[in-house]
Amino acid sequence: MTSYTAIADQVDDSPHPGSFFTKYIWSQDHKVIAIQYSITAIGVGLVALVLSGLMRLQLGFPDTFSFIDPAAYLQFVTMHGMIMVIYLLTALLLGGFGNYLIPLMVGARDMVFPFLNMLSYWTYLLAVLVLLASFFVTGGPTGAGWTLYPPQTILPGTPGNDGGIILMLASLAIFIIAFTMGGLNYVTTILQARAKGMTLMRMPLTIWGIFIATILGLLAFPALLVSAIMMVLDKVIGTSFFMPALLSLGESLDYTGGSPVLFQHLFWFFGHPEVYIVALPAFGMVSDVLATHARKNIFGYRMMVWAIVAIGGLSFIVWAHHMYVSGMNPYFGFFFATTTLIIAVPTALKVYNWVLTLWRGNIHMTVPMMFAIGFIFTFTHGGLTGLFLGNVVVDLPLSDTYFVVAHFHMVMGVSPIMVLFAAIYHWYPKITGRFLHTGLGKAHFWFTFLGTYAIYLPMHYLGFLGVPRRYFAMGPTEFIPDSAQVLNANITISAIIVGVVQLIFIYNVIWSLFKGKKAGDNPWDATTLEWQTQTTPPGHGNWGKNLPVVYRWAYDYSVPGVKADFIPQNMPDSEVEKLAAEPDLPRGDNVVPLKEKPAGEDKS
Amino acid sequence: MSIFSKLAEKPWLAADESSLAVNGVPAYAPSGFPAKTALKFFIAVVSVLFFLFTITYLSRSQYPDFQALAGEPWLPLTNSLQLWLNTGFLLLASIFLQLSAKDVNKALNSGGEAREVNVLLIYLVLAVIFSIAFVFGQYLVWQQLSRQGFLIYSNPANSYFYVLTAVHGIHLFGGLLALVRVLVHFYRKSELALLRRSLGLCAFYWHYLFLLWLFLFALLTASPDTYNTIAAFCGF
Numbered sequence: 001m002t003s004y005t006a007i008a009d010q011v012d013d014s015p016h017p018g019s020f021f022t023k024y025i026w027s028q029d030h031k032v033i034a035i036q037y038s039i040t041a042i043g044v045g046l047v048a049l050v051l052s053g054l055m056r057l058q059l060g061f062p063d064t065f066s067f068i069d070p071a072a073y074l075q076f077v078t079m080h081g082m083i084m085v086i087y088l089l090t091a092l093l094l095g096g097f098g099n100y101l102i103p104l105m106v107g108a109r110d111m112v113f114p115f116l117n118m119l120s121y122w123t124y125l126l127a128v129l130v131l132l133a134s135f136f137v138t139g140g141p142t143g144a145g146w147t148l149y150p151p152q153t154i155l156p157g158t159p160g161n162d163g164g165i166i167l168m169l170a171s172l173a174i175f176i177i178a179f180t181m182g183g184l185n186y187v188t189t190i191l192q193a194r195a196k197g198m199t200l201m202r203m204p205l206t207i208w209g210i211f212i213a214t215i216l217g218l219l220a221f222p223a224l225l226v227s228a229i230m231m232v233l234d235k236v237i238g239t240s241f242f243m244p245a246l247l248s249l250g251e252s253l254d255y256t257g258g259s260p261v262l263f264q265h266l267f268w269f270f271g272h273p274e275v276y277i278v279a280l281p282a283f284g285m286v287s288d289v290l291a292t293h294a295r296k297n298i299f300g301y302r303m304m305v306w307a308i309v310a311i312g313g314l315s316f317i318v319w320a321h322h323m324y325v326s327g328m329n330p331y332f333g334f335f336f337a338t339t340t341l342i343i344a345v346p347t348a349l350k351v352y353n354w355v356l357t358l359w360r361g362n363i364h365m366t367v368p369m370m371f372a373i374g375f376i377f378t379f380t381h382g383g384l385t386g387l388f389l390g391n392v393v394v395d396l397p398l399s400d401t402y403f404v405v406a407h408f409h410m411v412m413g414v415s416p417i418m419v420l421f422a423a424i425y426h427w428y429p430k431i432t433g434r435f436l437h438t439g440l441g442k443a444h445f446w447f448t449f450l451g452t453y454a455i456y457l458p459m460h461y462l463g464f465l466g467v468p469r470r471y472f473a474m475g476p477t478e479f480i481p482d483s484a485q486v487l488n489a490n491i492t493i494s495a496i497i498v499g500v501v502q503l504i505f506i507y508n509v510i511w512s513l514f515k516g517k518k519a520g521d522n523p524w525d526a527t528t529l530e531w532q533t534q535t536t537p538p539g540h541g542n543w544g545k546n547l548p549v550v551y552r553w554a555y556d557y558s559v560p561g562v563k564a565d566f567i568p569q570n571m572p573d574s575e576v577e578k579l580a581a582e583p584d585l586p587r588g589d590n591v592v593p594l595k596e597k598p599a600g601e602d603k604s
Numbered sequence: 605m606s607i608f609s610k611l612a613e614k615p616w617l618a619a620d621e622s623s624l625a626v627n628g629v630p631a632y633a634p635s636g637f638p639a640k641t642a643l644k645f646f647i648a649v650v651s652v653l654f655f656l657f658t659i660t661y662l663s664r665s666q667y668p669d670f671q672a673l674a675g676e677p678w679l680p681l682t683n684s685l686q687l688w689l690n691t692g693f694l695l696l697a698s699i700f701l702q703l704s705a706k707d708v709n710k711a712l713n714s715g716g717e718a719r720e721v722n723v724l725l726i727y728l729v730l731a732v733i734f735s736i737a738f739v740f741g742q743y744l745v746w747q748q749l750s751r752q753g754f755l756i757y758s759n760p761a762n763s764y765f766y767v768l769t770a771v772h773g774i775h776l777f778g779g780l781l782a783l784v785r786v787l788v789h790f791y792r793k794s795e796l797a798l799l800r801r802s803l804g805l806c807a808f809y810w811h812y813l814f815l816l817w818l819f820l821f822a823l824l825t826a827s828p829d830t831y832n833t834i835a836a837f838c839g840f
Contacts, residue, residue, distance in 0.1 A: 008633035112638040180649060184642045192638040199632055201613040218645060222653040226660065229767065237756055239763040241664065256669040258760070262660055269656070297616065305611065553615035573618075 007108065007193040008547055016540050028114035029540050030099050033121050035431070037095035040121075044128050045088035046502075051080040053499050060492025062473045070472040071159035074143030077470055078160075079135075081146030082168070085274065086175060087128055089416055093281040094179070094217065095124060097423060098186050098210045100431065104530035105207050107195025107548045107570075109541045111185045120185065123178035131171040137163030145470060147267060150242040150260050154235040156249055166235060169228040176221045176228075186214045195529070195570075197550035201305065202569070204528045204554040205298060208305050209284020212312040213277045219316070220273035227266040234258070264326050268319035275412050276315040280308055282419035283350055286372050288554070289422045290354055292526045293369035294361030295565050297555035300353045307346035314343040324392050325399045333392040340390035344383070351380055362558065362565070366524075367441035371422035374449040375415055382411025385460065400470075403463020406456045414452045421448070421505070428509075429523045433536045434516030440508040444501060451498035458487045525566045528554050532568050643805050647812050650775060654816060657771070658823060661764050662835040671759045673749075675827030680752055681765075684825050690741035691821060694776075697734035698814045700727045701783075701807040708800045728787060728803075731810070735780055742769050765824050772813070772820055779809050 017023045024032060055076045058068045068076075099117065103110050111117045134141040143159030144152060152158050154165055190211045194203075203211075230241040234255075242263040243255035291298040298304060320328060320336040354376050363369065385407040388394045398404060421444070428436050466479055474480055522531040534544050548570040556567040567576055664670060674681040681687070704727035711721050746766065749755075756766045786802045823831070 007638070113642065180646075184645050184649075187645055188638045188642040191641055192634050192636060194634055196633040199613065199615070200610050201615040215645075218649050219652050222649060223656050226653060226656045229771075230660070233756070233763065233767065239757045240669070240760055241660070241763060254757075256760070257667045259664060259667065262663055266656065266660065301616065302611070302614065309611070555616070 007112070008196045026118065028110070028118045030103050030111050030114070030117060031431075031538065033117050034096050034098075034100035036121050037099060037124065038092055038097075040125055040128060041088050041092040041096060044083055044132070045092070047132070048080045048083035048088060049499055049502065051076040051083075053496055055080065056492040056495045058472065060489040071140070071143055073472045074145070074470070075141050075159050075164075078143050078146055079131075079141050083131070084413065085146065085278070086172070087131065089278045089412075089420075090179070090217070090274070091124060092420060093278060093416065094186065094210065094214060095121070095182055097206075097281060097285065097420075097427075098214065099182070100427070101206055101530060102186055102189050102210060103193070104430075104533070104538065104542060105204050105528055106190060106193060106198055107529050107543070107550060108189060108193035109543060109547070111189045112193050113185050113188070116181050117185050120178050120182035123174060123181065127171045127175035127178055130167055130174060134160065134164045134167035134171075137167065139164055142168045147264075147271070148231070149267075150231060150234065150258075150263050151244060151246060151255075154231065154243070166232065169232045169235075172228050173225055176225045179217055179221055183214045183218045186210060187218070195548050195550050198569075201302070202550060202553045204284070205287040205301070205304055205308070206281070206284040206528075208308050209280040209282070209287075212308050213280035216273045216280070216312050216315060217277045220270045220277065223266050223270035227263055227270075231263070261323075261326055261328060264323050265320070265328075268322045269316075271322065272319040273315045276311055278412055278416050280312065282375070282416040283308065285423045285426075286375050286419045287350075287354065287357075288526075288528065289368050289372040289419075289426050290357050291555050291557060292426070292524050293364045293366050293372070294358050295364070295525075295557045296357055296361035297557055298353065299356040299359075300349075301553070301555060303349055304353055307349050310346040311343060314339060314346070318343055321390055321395075324395045330392075337390055337392050341387070344387060344390070347383060351376065351383070366425075367436065367438055367445060368422040368426035370442065370445045370449075371418050371425065374445065375418035375422065378410055378418055378449075378452065379415040382407060382409075382415055386411060397466070398463055400468055401463040402459040402467050402469055405469045406459035406463060409459075410452075410456050414456070418449070421445070424509075426524070427530075428512070429519030429536070430530055430533075431537055432513055432516070433519055434512050435519050435523065436508050436512045436516060440504055440511075444504045444508065447501040447504075448498060451494055451501065454494035455491050455498065458491055462487060522568075525564075527552075527556055527566050527568050529569055532570050637801055639801065639805055640808075643809060647809070650812075650816075653771070654768075654820070657764075657768060659838070661768075661823065662831065662838055663840045664760050664764070665831050666835050666840045667760070669760065671761050672826070672828050672831070673754065673761050673765055674825040675829070680749055680754055681825045684821075686741060686745050686748065687821060687825065690738050690745070691817065693734045693738040693741060694810075694814050694817055697731045697738065698807070698810040700731035700734065701803065701810045703727045704731065705800070705803040705807040708796060708803055712796045712800060725790065728783070728790070732780065732783060732787075735776060735783075735810075739773055739776060742773055745769075768820050768824060772817060775816075776813055779806065779813065782806060782809075 017027065017029070023029075027033060027036075054065075054068060055073060057065055058073050099111070102108075137160075139160050139162050141160045142148070142153065142164040144161075144165065148165070148168070154161055158165075160168075190203075190207060227242075230239070233239040234241055234243050238254055240255045240258040242260055243253075243258040244260060245256050246253055287298050287304060318336055318339045320332050321340045324333050324336075358373070385403070389398060389404060389407055425436050425441055428434070462484055465481070465484055467474065467484055474484070519536065521533065521536045524531070529548055529550070530538075532548060533542060549572075550569050551572045552567060552569055554569055556569075558565045559567055562576060562579055564579055567579070571579075665672075673679055674684070676682065704724050707724040707727060711724060746769070749762070749765070754762045756763050782802075783806050786799065786806060789799055789802065826834075
């Protein structure tokens with residue numbers, strides 16, 4: 001054992017950056033990197049949002065827009081999916097919120113490897129630029145669908161089968177390198193740089209979610225890397241990893257007997273954990289938002305932690321439920337349907353615990369709380385349709401229909417986005433020192449929440465009718481009634497309204513940066529460490545001279561016998577006793593004073 | 605404390621003074637060297653990467669067009685002398701790194717005597733040289749293969765050989781960059797304690813890469829009987 005000093009015992013000797021460049025551009029401060037990550041992710045996410053709008057225009061009003069041809073449509077579908085899943089959600093949840101919250105919530109000065117952290121962001125930016133470059137090469141971006149299934153992905157006939165697909169695969173590989181650098185930082189910081197007293201089971205659930213999601217990412221992204229490497233070689237050099245012997249446009253190609261299904265296995269070995277890479281941080285953040293704004297400890301903290309760990313483990317053995325129709329061995333279907341139904345158990349536990357956290361809580365209907373409660377609705381709906389699709393016999397007729405589109409958008413599109421909005425409205429006061437505008441926030445919430453239902457609820461019915469996904473136009477298809485087109489037009493109008501409404505949010509973020517109401521250090525009266533910094537926004541090094549010391553878990557809300565309805569994690573018991581005697585506590589002016597607690601409620 | 609008892613803690617109860625606190629101040633803070641934790645996770649990531657390559661190798665090997673590179677007298681890797689030589693180079697690099705990590709300990713204990721520090725430098729340079737010899741040796745094997753017509757695209761077995769050795773080589777190259785950084789530290793006469801930590805990590809990584817190479821060596825030169833048996837065992 002070396003004579004290494006634990007990080008929590010080290011003094012702050014890090015040089016504080018002086019110039020504009022080292023402070024805001026080549027910054028190694030986790031907070032600046034987090035904002036860089038977030039702005040890039042939201043920027044590229046807006047591109048994907050516009051692409052989805054274009055897609056919907058074609059579906060809602062076919063033969064109206066001459067600039068959307070079938071190839072362009074497929075390119076929009078592909079780029080929309082890939083950007084949203086990887087370059088927006090993964091990057092924003094882990095690169096953005098992970099970076100911002102981990103050091104602040106565990107009581108560290110920064111990530112343990114700040115330089116690597118900076119490198120991670122710039123590599124991510126490179127990945128985004130390479131991806132966007134594919135819009136400008138001959139043939140445009142790939143139109144193979146976000147799953148990039150061979151052999152069609154790299155064959156003539158698929159849009160973007162030359163430069164587009166190569167840039168896509170290169171960009172994914174670069175992204176994975178960026179993620180690995182960031183991910184190693186996150187797990188090491190959580191394991192090694194926690195403040196004194198911050199045991200694992202005292203960590204907020206946000207950190208648990210990010211921690212397990214990062215481990216999932218570290219272990220799952222290699223599968224995507226392996227498939228990207230092998231597919232690039234198939235395309236560029238002519239190897240036959242995935243490419244079977246085949247005829248293309250009447251000519252026999254040089255490929256010999258490769259296995260396309262092998263690619264599907266690899267892709268979904270990454271793809272399914274990816275769902276939880278996005279979901280687990282969201283689960284964690286929504287738990288903290290719910291507890292804070294309901295002024296109540298999270299129900300079943302230990303169960304929540306165990307559920308996160310269990311979901312993380314199980315997520316690696318459910319991948320082939322995406323492949324029931326791929327022609328794999330039918331016995332696999334039995335196995336994967338079983339594991340899929342098992343993973344629903346810890347997930348359902350979490351939903352029950354969120355609802356029970358709200359039960360008899362002192363609910364403050366703030367904007368973050370509205371988004372958090374909205375998440376419980378959208379996630380439950382998306383999760384329930386997952387139970388249908390997880391069963392082989394139900395999945396077969398529904399496979400590749402709009403039912404699937406509706407399911408996965410509800411469960412891993414809308415739901416994490418709801419949490420992301422909740423998180424942005426919740427932590428914006430810490431990041432900038434000002435509140436987002438409440439009225440605009442509520443308008444944003446209702447349009448988004450009801451709007452997403454207007455979009456995705458009808459899609460379930462389209463799925464029941466058998467309307468296939470990814471089709472440019474239905475044409476005269478016998479089993480699809482004309483009314484399906486009416487639904488499609490309505491969905492498109494809703495989608496465009498929801499898309500445009502996001503401008504309110506963007507406006508709010510920019511307006512509030514300058515004109516928003518001042519928030520103070522701890523506007524929500526929250527217990528976790530990030531709200532206990534000496535300055536808001538926290539300065540470089542986060543904590544001034546001394547690192548915080550943690551005396552309790554993250555959920556001491558409405559503790560009986562204590563006048564204030566929250567006890568910060570870094571408040572020792574002796575201070576709490578003093579607190580009990582004080583008549584009135586200073587509190588943020590946005591929070592309604594706590595009513596008397598109902599009689600008979602105790603804290604166990 | 606095991607991970608299970610940690611996960612069984614009840615954080616909402618008042619902290620157990622004996623385990624968590626000394627004189628009312630929580631004593632618990634994680635100790636240990638962050639880079640070591642990060643390296644262990646990185647090795648886990650690399651292991652998953654090669655595990656997945658291996659799985660696809662086994663699966664792909666069951667298709668009729670797969671022609672192993674060893675097993676019959678006329679196949680190039682049946683006589684794998686050059687690969688054994690390379691294995692020797694990597695082993696030597698690994699050993700010299702271990703020796704240098706041990707030596708820095710000695711130097712630290714003796715108060716940084718010049719003799720030990722010089723020996724340390726020799727070990728380090730030898731480790732770098734043998735690592736480069738390994739990479740060069742692998743390149744020679746590539747050349748031999750392509751001269752004999754075993755090109756990367758002519759058969760999936762060849763493709764796997766080139767890809768796996770290349771990916772392994774890239775990881776060794778990354779390690780070399782880290783090792784060069786240690787040498788820079790050395791010239792800047794950094795603290796011996798820092799050198800000891802860095803060298804310990806390098807040695808750890810080199811041992812891992814050596815074991816990984818042994819595994820790849822066995823896999824890539826396996827005869828059809830061997831990999832067919834393993835593939836059957838895995839259900840392919």
